[in-house]
Ligand SMILES: NC(=O)c1ccc[n+]([C@@H]2O[C@H](COP(=O)([O-])OP(=O)(O)OC[C@H]3O[C@@H](n4cnc5c(N)ncnc54)[C@H](O)[C@@H]3O)[C@@H](O)[C@H]2O)c1
């Protein structure tokens with residue numbers, strides 16, 4: 001009988017209540033990717049039940065307006081084991097318990113899986129600051145970059161660095177060619193974990209790795225995270241190309257040049273980075289996103305429509321966000337750098 005209590009469980013051979021030394025997992029984010037990863041982790045904690053506690057908590061932001069009497073997303077997930085808004089039609093395992101309280105989900109967790117759009121990270125970190133258990137660590141599945149600006153100087157920061165600074169915990173990253181719906185359906189894919197300490201990296205591998213979700217671990221964490229963030233810009237370029245009716249060859253050129261540009265960018269800021277471009281977070285994510293991702297889809301629809309980007313995004317994704325910084329400016333700058341715009 002699996003233990004339902006987060007920190008205590010009954011010894012199998014007696015009725016003695018003992019402290020549970022297994023790791024408790026919290027997922028922070030109940031969107032498309034958060035719900036899909038709940039499908040993975042909800043199962044792995046059961047197959048690795050000597051290492052992880054069987055109940056996974058999942059924070060889902062309650063975005064209901066005052067007076068809205070419909071159930072929260074968390075209540076809906078707990079009642080139906082489905083997230084109809086962000087991941088309709090897929091069953092979330094019943095040992096994943098959702099809550100609208102960030103603190104309830106996280107305060108006793110040993111491992112936090114952060115999986116919200118990057119805009120949400122600062123607020124979440126400020127609510128969790130000083131409230132986590134000793135020795136906890138985090139893994140960010142959020143794809144994006146943050147920046148600070150001082151005296152007109154803009155500095156790029158990794159989101160994992162923001163999390164580490166704000167929460168005082170080590171933060172690894174998990175990136176890869178991972179369309180949420182396919183992952184939730186159990187279709188095969190790979191992902192890359194970028195970690196600072198291999199101890200945490202290996203523990204995270206145990207948590208995520210399944211025969212259909214293959215994990216490889218590297219300490220090249222900056223490159224892993226930047227590959228995950230920058231591919232969104234390339235995906236927008238691919239979507240613009242599709243919207244303009246350009247051909248497959250153009251898209252291949254965009255992907256090739258996008259990979260080169262990503263490598264240059266990473267090596268400029270992190271000269272000691274290595275080999276990561278051929279991992280799932282590199283070339284594989286570029287291909288997946290440039291064919292099957294939401295950023296590509298929104299960019300294509302934007303070119304074909306006369307509506308502003310935000311309106312197109314809302315219409316197409318029905319409340320979900322395309323990730324990362326899908327600014328046309330980023331993409332045009334990139335196209336100009338590579339002079340792709342001259343060819344068609
Ligand atoms: N969807 C995918 O296939 C996929 C795959 C890999 C990585 N990712 C990355 O995962 C992250 C989350 O993506 P997603 O697809 O789950 O997004 P989503 O738009 O589906 O997620 C929305 C969820 O985040 C919450 N949210 C939205 N804005 C917020 C804010 N400002 N503060 C707090 N919570 C907020 C919403 O309430 C909702 O629960 C993104 O960075 C994305 O790049 C997504």
Ligand SMILES: O=P(O)(O)OC[C@H](O)CO
Nearest residue numbers: 176177178293294295323
């Ligand atoms: O649908 P997108 O464009 O947000 O991409 C989803 C994933 O990042 C693909 O790995």
